[in-house]
Amino acid sequence: xxxxxxxxxxxxxxxxxxxxxxxxxxxxxxxxxxxxxxxxxxxxxxxxxxxxxxxxxxxxxxxxxxxxxxxxxxxxxxxxxxxxxxxxxxxxxxxxxxxxxxxxxxxxxxxxxxxxxxxxxxxxxxxxxxxxxxxxxxxxxxxxxxxxxxxxxxxxxxxxxxxxxxxxxxxxxxxxxxxxxxxxxxxxxxxxxxxxxxxxxxxxxxx
Amino acid sequence: xxxxxxxxxxxxxxxxxxxxxxxxxxxxxxxxxxxxxxxxxxxxxxxxxxxxxxxxxxxxxxxxxxxxxxxxxxxxxxxxxxxxxxxxxxxxxxxxxxxxxxxxxxxxxxxxxxxxxxxxxxxxxxxxxxxxxxxxxxxxxxxxxxxxxxxxxxxxxxxxxxxxxxxxxxxxxxxxxxxxxxxxxxxxxxxxxxxxxxxxxxxxxxxxxxxxxxxxxxxxxxxxxxxxxxxxxxxxxxxxx
Numbered sequence: 412x413x414x415x416x417x418x419x420x421x422x423x424x425x426x427x428x429x430x431x432x433x434x435x436x437x438x439x440x441x442x443x444x445x446x447x448x449x450x451x452x453x454x455x456x457x458x459x460x461x462x463x464x465x466x467x468x469x470x471x472x473x474x475x476x477x478x479x480x481x482x483x484x485x486x487x488x489x490x491x492x493x494x495x496x497x498x499x500x501x502x503x504x505x506x507x508x509x510x511x512x513x514x515x516x517x518x519x520x521x522x523x524x525x526x527x528x529x530x531x532x533x534x535x536x537x538x539x540x541x542x543x544x545x546x547x548x549x550x551x552x553x554x555x556x557x558x559x560x561x562x563x564x565x566x567x568x569x570x571x572x573x574x575x576x577x578x579x580x581x582x583x584x585x586x587x588x589x590x591x592x593x594x595x596x597x598x599x600x601x602x603x604x605x606x607x608x609x610x611x612x613x614x615x616x617x618x
Numbered sequence: 619x620x621x622x623x624x625x626x627x628x629x630x631x632x633x634x635x636x637x638x639x640x641x642x643x644x645x646x647x648x649x650x651x652x653x654x655x656x657x658x659x660x661x662x663x664x665x666x667x668x669x670x671x672x673x674x675x676x677x678x679x680x681x682x683x684x685x686x687x688x689x690x691x692x693x694x695x696x697x698x699x700x701x702x703x704x705x706x707x708x709x710x711x712x713x714x715x716x717x718x719x720x721x722x723x724x725x726x727x728x729x730x731x732x733x734x735x736x737x738x739x740x741x742x743x744x745x746x747x748x749x750x751x752x753x754x755x756x757x758x759x760x761x762x763x764x765x766x767x768x769x770x771x772x773x774x775x776x777x778x779x780x781x782x783x784x785x786x787x788x789x790x791x792x793x794x795x796x797x798x799x800x801x802x803x804x805x806x807x808x809x810x811x812x813x814x815x816x817x818x819x820x821x822x823x824x825x826x827x828x829x830x831x832x833x834x835x836x837x838x839x840x841x842x843x844x845x846x847x848x849x850x851x852x853x854x855x856x857x858x859x
Contacts, residue, residue, distance in 0.1 A: 441627075460857075465717060467857050489630045489723035497714025503653040504646075515642035516722035519635060524624075531620035541653075559620065562628045585621035595627045 415440045415477070416490075416565055416596050417462065422471035424457060431457055432615055435471070439596045441564060444587060444610045447600040453616025455600040456496065459569045462598060463493040489517070492563040494571055498554030502543035506534055506553040509542060514560055524560060532556035533579065547574040555579075558586060566590065568599040581606075639724045640732045647736035650709075657705045658741050665698035665745055669752045680757045687756030688766045688817035695745060695770055696777060696806055700799055702741045703781040706734075707789045711855065716789070720856050727845040730852070734775075734782050734845075742774045765820045769813040772833045779844035780805050786851030790858045809836060 415438050422435040431454030439445055447455045460466040462473070464480060464487065473480040475487045500509050506529055514520045529538050532552045542550055551574045558566070566587075572580050584606055587597050591609075651658050672690045673683060710716040720726060749770060753763035784802045788794035816829035 463721065465721070465856055467853075485723050485725075486631065488721050489634075491721070493717070493721055495714055495717055497712070497717070499710075499713060499715035499718040501650065501710070501713055501715055503650055508646075508649065512642055512646045513718060515635075516639045516719065516724060517635075518630070519638060527624065531624075559623050560625055561623065562625050562630065564627050564629055582621050586623060589622045590627070593623075593627045 416475070417598075418472075418474040418477075419462065420472040420474070422458075422461065422469055422473075424454065424461065424466075424469040426454070426457065437462075437613060439565070439598055441594040441596055442591050443596045444591050444607055445596075445598045445613055446605065446607075446610050447598065447613045447615060449615030455615060456569055458615065459493070459567050459598065459600060460495070463491065463495075463567050464488070465493070490563050491565040491567065492557065492561050493567045493569075494554055494557070495569050498551060500542050500550045500553050503541060505539050505541055506545070506556070507538045509553055510556055510560070513557055518562065520560065528556045528559040529553075531559045548576060548579075551575050552579070555583065558590075564595050566595060566597045566599075568597065568601075570600060570602075572601045572603045636724060636728065639722065639729065643719075643729050643732045644736045647733055648740055651737075651740035654709075657702070658744070661698040661702040661741060662744055662748070664701055665694050666748065666752075668694040668697065670755070673756065683756045684758060685821075687753065687758045688762065688821075689814045690756065691749060691752055691766060692770070692773075692810055692814045692817075695749075695774065696810060698745060699742065699774060699777045699781060700802060700806075702737075703778075703785045703798060703802070704795050706737060706782055706785040707852070707855075708785075711789045716852065717856050720852055726849040726852065730782070730848045731841070731845040734779055734848070738775055738778050742778060746770055746774065762817060762821055765826065766817050768830070769816045769833060772830070772837050773809045773813040776809050776833075776836050776840045777806060779840040779848075780809075783844055783847045783851055786848045786855060788855075789852075790855040809833070812836075 417439045419435065419437040423433040424431045437445070447458060449455055457466060461469050464484060475483050480487055504512070507525060510525050510529060514525065526538065529535070532555050534549060534552055534556065537545060537549065542553060545553070555571070572583065575583070580603060588607055591597055669690055676682065707716060710719065719729070746767065749767050750763050753766060758766065781802050784798050788798050791797065812829050812832050816826045816833070819829060820826050
């Protein structure tokens with residue numbers, strides 16, 4: 412049942428007079444897991460930000476369900492979850508408030524499911540502590556709690572595995588696999604060796 | 619941590635829950651202002667200091683203060699707003715929330731307008747509440763304080779909205795405080811001229827409807843157009859990040 416969700420054709424991007432990639436084709440359908448690999452500075456983050464529609468300095472075509480992305484921005488954004496290096500956790504707000512602000516911008520949500528999601532992310536008992544008091548890994552988990560509330564078919568995860576412990580990495584792997592099995596599509600960049608069943612690898616900076 | 623998500627994968631249509639998203643944006647801004655009180659209090663103290671130093675520095679004569687008082691309060695309010703601009707998007711840019719906010723499936727210009735309104739409520743309204751008090755301190759007659767408050771009420775959203783365009787464009791620039799002030803000051807001049815002009819005309823017994831009409835036109839124009847410019851500026855800044 413693989414339908415193509417997001418498609419990139421002939422992407423070309425340069426940064427500071429250096430060509431990061433050119434002629435890059437990528438098609439992501441439901442059930443796909445794509446890992447973007449490559450050394451530091453090879454353009455993994457740039458590619459993910461281009462796919463998220465954040466970075467606009469590229470050449471080539473991006474299609475969402477076969478339509479040009481720039482014409483479908485609202486529709487695409489309602490169905491895409493992007494998690495960047497800086498996860499958007501506000502230090503002065505509690506994990507619960509952070510999560511609520513994020514979800515309420517997107518869809519209605521029961522209060523109980525916010526608590527569930529935070530518990531699922533391993534933050535039980537930390538819901539009401541200002542995020543500034545949490546460790547880096549815990550702050551990362553606040554951001555990962557969004558994944559438990561997400562209905563978005565497309566996940567773009569940039570270095571999602573940084574700062575979290577071994578156990579959490581394992582859980583996140585299975586979360587990603589089960590997501591793909593449900594019909595979601597995941598594009599991620601990481602230096603971790605992942606134990607994912609079916610995972611395509613897109614190598615950047617090889618040339 | 620749970621290995622599976624409870625929510626199913628669903629393809630949704632674009633754009634729903636505009637009211638909910640607006641309320642969230644508004645509420646979040648007020649909540650942060652409440653938690654980070656110094657960001658709200660600093661411009662207020664700055665405002666109070668400038669206004670109270672003028673009589674000491676130039677002349678405490680009633681005659682002089684009655685003439686210059688409205689101008690002093692206007693300039694001080696303008697500078698205080700300029701000072702608070704820098705904080706408008708900076709923290710959210712630094713922690714990445716701005717990205718997530720720009721990526722939310724809502725019309726960004728509307729969200730921007732809501733957000734700037736929340737900032738106006740949190741940091742400009744307290745400043746306006748101080749105006750009658752400072753007016754009395756500068757020996758302004760009560761009716762002239764009324765006109766002054768009215769012009770500030772109409773002018774301050776214009777200052778904030780225009781300033782937010784600059785803030786959105788410079789948020790990705792390091793130490794952009796001075797750059798922002800330099801960029802924005804020329805755009806503030808007309809607002810200042812018509813704001814203080816109304817109070818002066820009122821003092822001379824002339825009609826102020828012309829001044830107020832122009833201020834009102836600026837207000838309507840910025841409310842309608844500035845959010846689009848701010849939204850475009852934010853998209854550009856986020857792209858650079």
